[in-house]
């Protein structure tokens with residue numbers, strides 16, 4: 001499973017990247033706002049750090065304007081994935097921009113039918129939002145499973161990018177189902193390493209080690 005980091009925080013990306021944990025990055029207008037940075041400037045900086053796809057989202061609502069914004073964002077670096085919303089205009093823009101050879105990440109996907117349309121329009125990635133479905137008492141994982149089944153039934157090559165990941169269990173479940181990629185905030189990725197039995201075990205080992213009176217260095 002590929003790990004994308006869902007942030008526009010350059011320092012957090014750099015830190016995780018040094019550990020080899022970053023296969024790509026996803027941003028959105030809210031994350032750009034949170035960073036307090038200019039979209040072009042911060043995205044360029046991220047693209048210089050990360051080799052894999054870096055999603056940058058358009059904000060226009062009409063296909064022609066989305067295409068123009070997408071082309072501008074794609075000029076930032078060769079590893080830009082243009083992020084388009086799953087609307088009819090977004091699908092039109094997806095068809096055009098993917099046809100021009102750009103990577104496209106179709107975002108705000110909440111149904112299997114939407115995912116089917118994105119694949120047919122040539123999306124490189126489809127982003128089903130797990131956490132936001134869970135927020136309204138629907139099952140985000142069921143959606144990931146449905147998309148996996150449908151894409152496999154027909155051999156679609158669009159990668160399933162499990163998004164809106166809020167918990168470590170979301171990561172495990174998405175991996176179990178076979179999502180190609182997951183994108184999560186740096187805090188959730190850091191939590192993947194945590195286990196109370198690891199902490200307890202380490203504490204006990206260190207207590208016993210102290211009793212030996214030995215030193216390694």
Ligand code: E4P
Pocket residue numbers: 006026027028107127129131132163164165166183
């Ligand atoms: C995905 O590309 C989105 O940026 C992100 O995962 C949305 O997550 P949220 O629902 O926690 O805002």
